Amino acid sequence: MTQELRLSELHEVCAVGDSDLLEEMLKSGKYEHVDYKDPDWGERAPLHWCCMKGKADMVRHLLDKGAHPGVRSSCGWTPAHYAAETGRTHVLRTLHTNNAPMDRRDLFGDTPRRIAEIYGHVDAADFLTLAEAEYRAKRRKAELCGEAEPYDDEDVNWCYRNNITPEIFITEDELAEITSTATSGSLSTSMTSSILKGRTKQRRQGKAGKPPSRRNTPVQGDAKESRSGTPKRGHRRGSKPRQTKSPKS
Incomplete structure (x- = not known):
């Protein structure tokens, strides 16, 4: 079985919600690229x-296996967008607990909270209002403390492909001050190294016109995101089922 077909099976198991089978598949060690994007379904990843x-x-x-909590589909939807669309507040809580970005905008400018509002999911929208602020504060603190590198919460390959600048949580003025403080020796080396490493890498590869490498394996495609149904078990490349619009939850 080819790697592509094997990964396609992983998508199918996630699409039908078979938790026991997913756990078994992940334990087998045969499914390492858990962020693989299916080009037949708007570049959705298993986490979506x-x-x-x-x-x-x-x-x-999936997150324990290393799935990226901010992986995006072709139109820029993150896992939080998909949970918001169907009003899955408990899933949004799980994502938030695992430091997933809660406030990303898709290609049309919609955040997960806006998607929840469009579909009338009041509880999800209320939760996201708080989660957005909490995420930004937590993320900023993590970068300032050197516990996280800039852009490691973003699908930067998708950003570069769509000419979108990844969001920053530390301003250029603050970065200059951090650099100055580090030079004077009053800031820890590890903290400074983490912050500067992410910024330098982003600038260098941005100039070269290449996206920084990520643990996810994006697939180039131009399929527009659609709020479609679930692929049937046994779906393979070349036998794509007809997509139908899901009813609002």
Whole structure:
């Protein structure tokens, strides 16, 4: 079995919400690229399907396996967008607990909270109002303390492909002050190294016109995101089922 077909099976299991089978597949060690994007379904990753289905346990399995919490589909939807679309507040809580970005905008400018509002999911929208502020504060603190590198919460390959600048949580003025403080020796080396490493890498590869490498494996494609149904078990490349619009939850 080819790697592509094997990864396609991983998508199918997530799309039907089979938690036991997913756990078994991940334990087998045959599915390392858990962020693989399916070009037949708007470049959705397995994590996107689990969020749509409201399977918080499957979301945790994938995140524990190394899935990127900010992976984006072709139109820029993050896992939080998919959970918001179907009003899965418990999944949003799981994502938030695991430091997933809660406030990203898609290609049309919509955040997960806006998606929840459009579909009338009041509880999800209320939660996201608080989660957005909490995430930004937590993320900023993590970068300032050197606990996280800039842009490691973003699908930067998608950003570069769509000419979108990844969001920053530390301003250029603050970065200059950090650099100055580091020079004087009053800031820890590890903290300074973490912050500057991310910024330098982003600038260098941006000038070269190449996206920084990420643990996810994006697939180039031009399929526009659609709020479609679930692929049937047994779906393979070349036998794509007809996509139908899902009813509002």
